[in-house]
Amino acid sequence: MIKILAIETTCDETAAAVVQDGSKVISNVVYSQIPVHKKYGGVVPELASRQHLEAINEVIRRAIEPVGFSDISAVGFSRGPGLVGSLLVGSQAARTICFLKKLPLIAVNHLEGHLFSAKLTYPDLQPPFLGLVVSGGHTELVKVENYGKYKLLGATRDDAAGEAFDKVAKLLGLGYPGGPAIEKISVKGNPQKIKFPRPYLAGSYDFSFSGLKTAVYYFWRDRKKSDKISVADVAASFQNAVVDTLVEKLRLAAASQKIKKIVLGGGVVANSRLREKIAELAKKEKLKVYLPELPYCLDNAAMIGAVAYHYWRKKIFADLTVESKPDLRWHSWNH
Ligand code: KG4
Ligand code: ZN
Numbered sequence: 001m002i003k004i005l006a007i008e009t010t011c012d013e014t015a016a017a018v019v020q021d022g023s024k025v026i027s028n029v030v031y032s033q034i035p036v037h038k039k040y041g042g043v044v045p046e047l048a049s050r051q052h053l054e055a056i057n058e059v060i061r062r063a064i065e066p067v068g069f070s071d072i073s074a075v076g077f078s079r080g081p082g083l084v085g086s087l088l089v090g091s092q093a094a095r096t097i098c099f100l101k102k103l104p105l106i107a108v109n110h111l112e113g114h115l116f117s118a119k120l121t122y123p124d125l126q127p128p129f130l131g132l133v134v135s136g137g138h139t140e141l142v143k144v145e146n147y148g149k150y151k152l153l154g155a156t157r158d159d160a161a162g163e164a165f166d167k168v169a170k171l172l173g174l175g176y177p178g179g180p181a182i183e184k185i186s187v188k189g190n191p192q193k194i195k196f197p198r199p200y201l202a203g204s205y206d207f208s209f210s211g212l213k214t215a216v217y218y219f220w221r222d223r224k225k226s227d228k229i230s231v232a233d234v235a236a237s238f239q240n241a242v243v244d245t246l247v248e249k250l251r252l253a254a255a256s257q258k259i260k261k262i263v264l265g266g267g268v269v270a271n272s273r274l275r276e277k278i279a280e281l282a283k284k285e286k287l288k289v290y291l292p293e294l295p296y297c298l299d300n301a302a303m304i305g306a307v308a309y310h311y312w313r314k315k316i317f318a319d320l321t322v323e324s325k326p327d328l329r330w331h332s333w334n335h
Contacts, residue, residue: 002021004305007060015030016060028300029059034176079110109328113304120292121292127144129261130250130263132263132264139207171217185235191240192237269297
């Protein structure tokens with residue numbers, strides 16, 4: 001039995017976990033910095049790195065508590081993409097532990113963590129599959145041929161889906177983070193009330209959410225009292241437009257790539273309307289869809305441990321001098 005300590009500090013969650021054999025979560029500690037960033041309406045990078053520094057030792061201590069270091073076979077960490085100051089804290093912690101405890105170090109791409117987060121619920125899930133990462137920083141459609149073998153099919157040309165949720169929530173005065181706020185108020189709204197544009201970008205697997213965000217802005221600014229439109233209607237209609245776009249792109253990609261297995265990951269996958277619509281798509285198109293459980297949608301270290309296990313099996317280890325990569329992409333990662 002292989003137990004891997006995993007560390008995740010790409011953005012505003014300081015997280016550590018111990019995962020056994022790539023899917024059994026022994027501990028999963030997440031210290032969320034949301035209360036610190038909330039009053040600024042978004043993540044402040046300088047504050048994030050300082051918070052990581054303050055929290056990291058205690059988060060790792062709690063994650064390791066159920067097993068102890070003597071039980072650990074390797075340390076995995078998120079090498080990127082992410083905020084440079086935040087990444088440095090996680091990488092420094094991982095490298096220091098490996099140096100002191102003489103353990104192998106495993107560098108994981110944060111996005112492949114999201115792609116394989118469903119594995120923590122479905123241990124038998126294996127590539128190849130069509131993957132969609134929808135988070136605050138990314139909206140990427142990826143053909144996953146194997147661990148470490150990724151082909152980027154499409155990505156957002158502007159805002160990520162989660163970023164659009166956050167920006168629209170801000171302009172509607174719903175607070176931060178926007179995704180959960182929009183989902184909550186949408187329950188009281190009519191998703192069909194306003195026909196916001198669906199940016200399908202015909203002939204491409206790319207996404208674009210900034211026009212939709214602008215459409216919501218002008219609609220909200222120019223609304224008239226007599227229209228009897230509530231903020232809940234606008235939120236629900238916006239959410240509907242994002243969900244429709246994501247689902248339609250997945251349908252198209254699955255059909256044209258002839259892939260029946262689909263895996264989602266990232267914070268936006270916590271959205272229950274998206275989960276419902278994906279389930280409907282799966283039924284209609286006879287697709288097998290794997291969604292991570294809610295705690296593994298948002299940033300966490302267990303998903304990094306799930307991927308690190310496979311690199312451990314292949315003995316793909318990183319040097320202790322490895323540098324963090326804030327702009328790490330899929331094409332520079334295939335191995
Ligand atoms: O994966 P994640 O924790 O961090 C990144 O790697 O970016 O995703 C955070 C993003 C935020 O933009 C947040 O608003 C969005 O996920 N999010 C949601 C929901 N919960 C979080 N978006 C829609 N509906 C939700 N329930
Ligand atoms: Zn993430």
